[in-house]
Amino acid sequence: TVLANEQVIDGRGWRSNALVEKRELAQWFLKITDYSEELLEALDTLDRWPEKVRLMQRNWIGRSEGLRFSFALEDEKGAALDERLTVYTTRHDTIFGASFCAVSADHDLARKYAETDPGLAQFRREVAALGTSEETIERAEKQGYLLPVYARHPFRDGVRLPVYAANFVLSGYGEGALFGCPAHDQRDIEFARKYGLPVIPVVAPKDADAAIFAIGDEPFLEKEGDQAVLINSDFLNGMTVPQAKEDVARRMEAMGIGERRVNFRLRDWGVSRQRYWGCPIPAIHCGKCGIVPVPKQDLPVILPEDVTFDKPGNPLEHHPTWKHVACPRCGRAARRETDTFDTFVDSSWYFARFCSPHSDVPVTEDAAKYWMPVDQYIGGVEHAILHLLYSRFYSRAMKRTGHFAVDEPFASLFTQGMVIHETYRTEAGEWIFPADAELRDGRWFHARTGEVLTIGGVEKMSKSKRNVIDPEAILERYGADTARWFMLSDTPPERDIEWTESGVEGAWRFTQRLWRLVHDALEHGEAGGPLPATGEALTLRRAAHKALHAVTGDLNGLRFNRSIARIYELANALTSALQSDDRAPPMRRALREAAEIMVLMFAPMMPHLAEECWQVLGHVTPVVETPWPVADPALIADDEVTIAVQVNGKRRDEVRLAKGMEKAEVEAIVLRLDSVRRALDGRLPKKVIVVPDRIVNIVG
């Protein structure tokens, strides 16, 4: 099948891992490039998206400002030709350093001369056969094939540049043709050195001597602060790079051979897939009428169910009858399009449908207006330039056709990490499932064959390396709550988490502990009774409300690992309180209250256990229907605080003082401390900095 270039990762299909090769085919595209500028500019409005993702999209769209201009051409004998060669450049300031032109192997000029030159035809085939992976491209040497034409320099009479077909020129970018200035471009200098082309420096640091400034095997690339100026460039000499660009652009525009142009790296989105599982592209090919859209009343086009997968290729193509239809326009026998849409087409607007799932029409604008944009979107960073770019485009396109209400579908984006796991392999190099690996005396063995295993890296779970965990087995043994708790507990959600057996065990033990704690709190606690005013009971009550305050903030900020740490702290506080001798009514009430707060707090992360515990505690209304509790502000603030005491920036002591104590008073108390006097060693304090309720630093 065919893929969009976003879906090619390291020269392989993003999903199938199959090697990708280039071929020329007729395919369907969605014109995402019409939105290049908009998609780029609007990135600045997405202030609740990770900077990383916005940057990736910015780079992928790849805007560049340059100049498109054309060279007059002549043949080998110097006779003028009718056609011109159009190139795109962002470095028109270096035009006097030009020493060659190059076109892609697919360029019209290369095609034309290949018809009569078998060597060129062969060269074009070789370039086409080159793989698309980065390794291949990097290893491939720059190669050119000299064409029998020359480009006339626009500003220098009599100067002509050789024109090559070259393997490094991309047909899909700019004009598929360029002029090379070896002195100021890495790629161009490699090419020039290989083919013995002139290297003329035309930009030099301000203080360099133009007469002797020379280029070796590295081009001179202007850095910030160089204040570089033009040399060897006729009327441009002495200008800065921006000045020279402006001047050249203006002259070429005046000459009618060039125009300023913004170019994008983004290509149109190839959506044709030669597969059965997808929405059929609703088009009909008629010999007389050409391409005819399927009429609205015939939509959607339904896939046939009697297909076979016994042959390679698209089953729709092989189906005996499905593709044969009458042309909706002229009624003659016609052929139905058998390509289906890329799955990303569907995922580009499902959220719009979700706003009105029972509607007869795909999307209702009122519902979309009410719900959109999505407040919080969560997904893996692997979608940074696939799903997340396509959806942004699709929303805009649907808005234009009156189907949707917003430009940006996702107001806030959070990119979560992946689950990773250790890898194990036998001496023969065979990957082994973690379930089959066994740790004995610090070494890993195959559980069934007893073979010694080597531990490989901790990697993204993948079928090929077999470092996967069967979710069914986890659910069977520990339950879904334990699995959730473990995944949320150890690692911040934006990072990859390593799945470890001991970590899961730990989570599972904690679920048991919570269950016991709730029962103990029920036994020793009480729902009513007087509020605790002093002692351990008040301490526990404070701990519960502080935990609640912290967890509320952490959950809102998606800091699940920290919420869980707070819940552990409260569980520890509850455990110690249960061991206290205090069983007076205020303590009984505090125990019960702490247990209830604890259950409500872990409910979002372990819903099943929470419902069970909630019922144990005597509640009829389920947790899901219970509002999130609110911490009592009076209990969050302490009336005593621990203040660290530093001498010359080193911690020497700490003191418990009343909250909000006057600076002068704090200073007096602290200066009397033995530890402080010892550290000062007879010196007088020069300065005392008191940060209220936090820290004191004495400079001596």
Place this chain on the structure above:
RNA sequence: GCGGGCGUGGCGGAACGGUAGACGCAACGGACUUAAAAUCCGUUUUCCGUAAGGAAGUGAGGGUUCAAGUCCCUCCGCCCGCACCA
């Protein structure tokens, strides 16, 4: 090559510029047990010291500050994205 991110105990990781190492895992010691598991209690950055206490410490080096894991500069290492984009 360009762009971005990150370097903190044995491990995962906490720390509005203000007591580095919360919480968990692992390890070790103890209680309970005929024993083990489970559970409970404790220890656990490193070095010196029986202890009290002291010294060093967030990849390396410098700087700003009363105070730096956090801010600034230089370097080293790792990870991610893009990659012949003219």
